[in-house]
Amino acid sequence: MLSFLRSDLTQLNAYTPHPEAEGEHQSQPIDRLDTNECPYDLPDDLKQRLASTYQHHIEANRYPDGAHTDLKSAIATYVTESATNPIQISADHISVGNGSDELIRSLLIATCLGGQGSILVANPTFSMYAILAQTLGIPVVTIQRDDGFALNLDEAEAAIASHQESAQTTAPPIRVVFMVHPNSPTGNPLTSTEIEWLKQLPSHILVVIDEAYFEFSQHTLVSEIAQHSNWVILRTFSKAFRLAAHRVGYAIAQPELIQVLEKVRLPYNLPAMTQAAAHLALTHRQQLLQTVPEVLQERDRLYTALKDRSQLRLWPSAANFIYLQMDTEKATADLSHQLKKLGTSVRFTGGGLRITLGSPVENNRTLERILKIL
Numbered sequence: 001m002l003s004f005l006r007s008d009l010t011q012l013n014a015y016t017p018h019p020e021a022e023g024e025h026q027s028q029p030i031d032r033l034d035t036n037e038c039p040y041d042l043p044d045d046l047k048q049r050l051a052s053t054y055q056h057h058i059e060a061n062r063y064p065d066g067a068h069t070d071l072k073s074a075i076a077t078y079v080t081e082s083a084t085n086p087i088q089i090s091a092d093h094i095s096v097g098n099g100s101d102e103l104i105r106s107l108l109i110a111t112c113l114g115g116q117g118s119i120l121v122a123n124p125t126f127s128m129y130a131i132l133a134q135t136l137g138i139p140v141v142t143i144q145r146d147d148g149f150a151l152n153l154d155e156a157e158a159a160i161a162s163h164q165e166s167a168q169t170t171a172p173p174i175r176v177v178f179m180v181h182p183n184s185p186t187g188n189p190l191t192s193t194e195i196e197w198l199k200q201l202p203s204h205i206l207v208v209i210d211e212a213y214f215e216f217s218q219h220t221l222v223s224e225i226a227q228h229s230n231w232v233i234l235r236t237f238s239k240a241f242r243l244a245a246h247r248v249g250y251a252i253a254q255p256e257l258i259q260v261l262e263k264v265r266l267p268y269n270l271p272a273m274t275q276a277a278a279h280l281a282l283t284h285r286q287q288l289l290q291t292v293p294e295v296l297q298e299r300d301r302l303y304t305a306l307k308d309r310s311q312l313r314l315w316p317s318a319a320n321f322i323y324l325q326m327d328t329e330k331a332t333a334d335l336s337h338q339l340k341k342l343g344t345s346v347r348f349t350g351g352g353l354r355i356t357l358g359s360p361v362e363n364n365r366t367l368e369r370i371l372k373i374l
Ligand SMILES: Cc1ncc(COP(=O)(O)O)c(C=O)c1O
Pocket: 035, 036, 098, 099, 100, 101, 102, 126, 180, 184, 210, 212, 235, 236, 237, 238, 244, 247, 248, 249
């Protein structure tokens, strides 16, 4: 025990991206369907362009552009053009992070650090909000979702009320509500009732809408940014844009909040190659996003093939993964384990299995293996 460390950190485990793989040495190749990536690498021609950018335009001895000037402009154009309701987004509405994970941490630092606030999350949801909060000593208030994974709004209201400054509690007030749209691991988008509830939250609570799966769902609340100074939308290049290896995400919010995120982040948080890769992906987005309809078709195929199996419970998904459960949590965990043994890695989380859609060949194997186990 290192006595100079914060005692609360000793209770925490380091994040393991592939917990199922811990301690195992699998000889056969594994279908990696546990982290919601796109199954396809960048096309060769784009990889070659990127290699040529490195060769001819990147000076390895120089720091990268710490202001992300070109990338922010390209992102702003993409966000404006892909919005489902009209909105004009400019570079000063954008902050770029080393993955959206970095932006989540920056938001926590900017709002809750030093005993200033707690966060509210509705489980099951993306685990990083709570993990990053705990590493910063920020209290996490959790509520449970209902049977269809909608928010229990009474419970959410009660949680906020019981942490208000005036309440008889020593816990700091809730300063941030984290929502994923559509939620991971369960795949459901926010309902109109949930959206209305988020809209009426007071301006001293930051509403984070994580749209990591926007390119699959085509649901976005980005146009709300114009009306709400306490809203921020998060997106990532790790999913449909096929750049998980490069670590790049972005936040969209009113300039006042963006300026604070810019203060909080590390000065050169995005390597030059990462900036170049994200820029290239945006320039060639039509080509890259061509795989999205295939993934959605595959999702529907898998869902249809599994939904009537009496041992399984499945929910419709608006993202590139499906979520299922068996009768008991133990049976679900066993299914995950057996799938891994057969060569398909999925994520056991929140009491269910989250299965990322892979290539059609991988999805066929997933289906065959699940049916074999059942
Ligand atoms: C909801 C959600 N937000 C953020 C992320 C992380 O994105 P990034 O790779 O940009 O850190 C993920 C990754 O799985 C996710 O599911």
